[in-house]
Amino acid sequence: MGSVKLFFGAVVLCFFAGSASALPAQENKISVVIDQAVARGGAKVGVGSPMTLRLPGIQSAHSGLFLGQMIKVDGKLDQMILLDSNQRRILFANRAQVEINRNSLQKVLRPYPQVDGTCTGYALHHLFAQIGTTRVAGNAQLAATFSTEFGRTQFLVRAINDYYLATQRRYSILGIMKGYGREFGLRCDKEIFPDSNSAIRHVQEKTLRGIPVLVSFYTGPNMVNAPFNLQNFADSGALDPRLWVPRQIGERQSGGHSVVAVATFEHAGRNHFLMLDSDWAEPRVWDASAYLGGKVDLKNLEFYSCDAAE
Numbered sequence: 001m002g003s004v005k006l007f008f009g010a011v012v013l014c015f016f017a018g019s020a021s022a023l024p025a026q027e028n029k030i031s032v033v034i035d036q037a038v039a040r041g042g043a044k045v046g047v048g049s050p051m052t053l054r055l056p057g058i059q060s061a062h063s064g065l066f067l068g069q070m071i072k073v074d075g076k077l078d079q080m081i082l083l084d085s086n087q088r089r090i091l092f093a094n095r096a097q098v099e100i101n102r103n104s105l106q107k108v109l110r111p112y113p114q115v116d117g118t119c120t121g122y123a124l125h126h127l128f129a130q131i132g133t134t135r136v137a138g139n140a141q142l143a144a145t146f147s148t149e150f151g152r153t154q155f156l157v158r159a160i161n162d163y164y165l166a167t168q169r170r171y172s173i174l175g176i177m178k179g180y181g182r183e184f185g186l187r188c189d190k191e192i193f194p195d196s197n198s199a200i201r202h203v204q205e206k207t208l209r210g211i212p213v214l215v216s217f218y219t220g221p222n223m224v225n226a227p228f229n230l231q232n233f234a235d236s237g238a239l240d241p242r243l244w245v246p247r248q249i250g251e252r253q254s255g256g257h258s259v260v261a262v263a264t265f266e267h268a269g270r271n272h273f274l275m276l277d278s279d280w281a282e283p284r285v286w287d288a289s290a291y292l293g294g295k296v297d298l299k300n301l302e303f304y305s306c307d308a309a310e
Contacts, residue, residue, distance in 0.1 A: 047263035047265055051066050052064075062086040064085045067274060069105040079093055091231055111126055119278050127214045128180060128184070132145065138186055187310060190303070199292055206261075214260050216258040217247070219244045227286075244279065273285070
């Protein structure tokens with residue numbers, strides 16, 4: 001976690017902290033059949049598409065959801081993100097380890113892990129990089145910026161500098177985003193919602209079209225465990241399940257955090273967000289029905305996004 005957030009004149013420091021059956025899986029490979037392709041984010045097979053998968057050493061087929069083709073910031077294929085509903089776990093598997101019956105898979109950026117308390121700078125980078133890599137909006141300048149290592153690195157440094165150091169728009173996420181938007185042919189806005197259902201619908205509507213949403217919030221004193229176990233398929237290693245989520249009213253405020261929602265899906269009747277959180281080197285899943293429900297501190301929960309300029 002890490003950012004400096006400005007709310008109502010108060011600067012708050014935060015701290016780093018189907019129908020088809022899958023074929024039998026080959027040794028050390030996962031066999032996946034997309035049962036129903038759900039188009040999202042400019043891809044024919046989007047996050048939340050139901051699937052059937054077979055895993056090495058397991059006789060029965062498992063049901064699940066496709067959660068994206070992860071790519072590195074240079075556009076190279078990285079890992080597949082697969083939700084195994086039977087075992088309530090999310091698998092991160094190298095592309096070569098997954099046999100899948102569809103193309104045109106929705107792309108999800110692998111986040112940069114942050115250095116020290118700079119989450120908002122990284123969130124700004126992740127938001128524009130996600131738009132740049134999927135090309136759902138923006139102009140040639142946006143595409144050019146994220147097409148080279150030099151451009152990507154310069155933009156990350158710029159975002160950190162603009163938010164934490166520069167005097168003109170320091171601590172103003174919207175002001176910084178509007179400046180970038182003018183360069184990249186985008187219109188950027190900020191939203192605060194009176195209820196959680198409106199907030200969830202907003203993120204669903206944006207991400208359905210491939211538009212990521214930066215979410216900035218105060219945290220409570222404790223992290224929560226993610227709704228699913230996380231596992232690296234290559235070495236069966238368990239990944240850190242913890243998350244920073246928006247604080248509930250009445251909780252002691254311990255800092256602020258900024259993350260980027262890149263997709264949404266429904267599982268077992270609950271709404272979930274796929275998040276780029278710079279505290280982690282892989283996307284994380286929010287149970288939005290839980291984390292944005294109850295007595296969440298909605299007045300300090302901000303949603304930022306950029307769409308095609310009119």
